[in-house]
Amino acid sequence: MPAFFIETTPMSRLRICRTPAFAYPLPPAGPTDAAWHARLCEALRRHLSPAAAALLAEPVPSEDGAWIEWYTSLAGQPIPLTSLSGEASRRARNLLEDRLQAMVALAGRLATADPELADAMRRAASFPDQSAIYVVDGQPVMTFWGYGTAPWPEQAAYSPAGRSSAKLFRRPWPVLAGLILAAGLGWAGFLFDLWRWPPWGPDHAAMLAAEQETGHELRRVLFARQSDLARALGRCALEAQRDALAREGELLAGKLEALTAELAAGLDTCQGEAALDALSKERDALSGRLAGLQRDLEAALEKCGGARLSGERAKSARLRAKLTALQAQLAVKLNRCGKKPPGDTAETGSVPAVSPIPEPSPRPAQAAGSLPPCPGERPPEDAPDVAIVLDASGSMRIPSVLDGNSAQLIARFERCMTDSGLLAPVVCADLIGAYESIIQGDRGPTRLMAAQKAVNNVVGGLPGDVDVGLVVLEDCPQASDYGMYDGARRGQLLQRVNGLIPRKGTPLGNGIVQAANKVDGVRAPAVMVVVSDGKDSCNADPCAIAAAVKAAKPKLKINVVDIVGDGAVGCIAKATGGEVLTPQSGMSLDQMVRRAAKDAEKPEHCK
Known part of the structure; x- marks a missing residue:
């Protein structure tokens, strides 16, 4: 008896048993296979019911063709029909009988539309013996279907023919006529066989045995060919996978080569001795010019006094700030190349500090506790300057919320x-x-849109005697100088601000230098408002530059509006005595920008 056990597969099938492939003689039409099983089950499911389709177990031959595993879509414990007794056996046999009759009837209906399927359906309704029948969850399941000639060769009492014999004997005259006709046909065949020459005729049994042996041999050859085909298909799949991996490796090798070339080009930029020499020469030239201006400034102080020297002093301060920025850039580039900055020469090593310059004309001291003058009451040169450094780099495309x-x-x-x-x-x-x-x-709005709105609100509230400069951080290596605007040109300034779109880099250090060059900060107070969402991305040191600017312009204060709030640019405000405003303070961006420019707004006591 074949072994049976439960085993589920990924397809939610139940393995009923595993039997030798040649446990029964092969039927004349050939062994059952998965293709015919699928076609028959589809027809049974479509024309009868899913329960009728579950009658036929699915055959799955092993790779060597020596075994067949039988599967069903039912769930439960497979039990051989021969081991059942009593009511369970009777119920299972009745179900089997009904479904076999339904299959035979369906084969008759399909004979005209699909003769091949009808013939296969009729053959599938047979099995070799009762040991090929299993019961799963009360439902009969046939293995080796199509291997027999009658459904119940061992117990005719339970076969469809046995159950219908009683009905036939209730009508004796048709039965008697059929028997007489069969006897006459048999006698005629016997006489015809006597007249045939040679009288012994062909050996049909031997011919059948030879054909069966040939069928067995063809079956073995077929299973061997199927096994060879499966192994060949497996090798083809592995070769295809190998080719795909080889192509992917070539693609990655190309990318690696391109990245290596890009890296080599980037390293070559560090070897640009000409660029470093040019920066060194420019630094030396600026140092020389600064020393000359200092000497001229001292001579002018002795000759003319401080009334006409504010311009000379501002120019000297701007050159000092530019020199400091260039020195910072040179140090950064030399560090990237693994070199030390060259030592200061006798000419550039000790730049004289900005000498204190007396006021151009004596003015009465402001009484303690008195209020500052209002716009319109103060001299134009005493009005504070405002420089706005606005970040328009690529990261300002990010939504503000x-x-x-x-x-x-x-x-x-x-x-x-x-x-x-x-x-x-x-x-x-x-x-x-x-x-x-x-x-x-x-x-919603981007960071730049929110910053533009905040700058619009702040600029619109500044006094008319306050000049406003605009420097925009758009791309490396340097910021864009959009000019200085007096009170009559505020509309042009706002038009410039509202027309900005996000670009690429953030030259924050260079932007601070350019903004510092636009304001006084020595004689008159000045405020620089930096609105940015990140640190310098152009290899500058904004903290060192801010410290140098503060040394050259002591009345300049830099207030930083840090949109992100990561503290990367807080050192700029700290170096100049300014304030760092972040979203963590609970203020909106508009409120932060207004507070950063508060020192330039109209005093509270002024109407």
């Missing part, structure tokens, strides 16, 4: 791009798509 997840993703992306350098497009590839989806999504 983000949820927690989006803010964390933006921070991860910016940190990855900063840390990865030239390899950022490869290392940060998984974050670029998510970053672009946030940038391009409809999430």
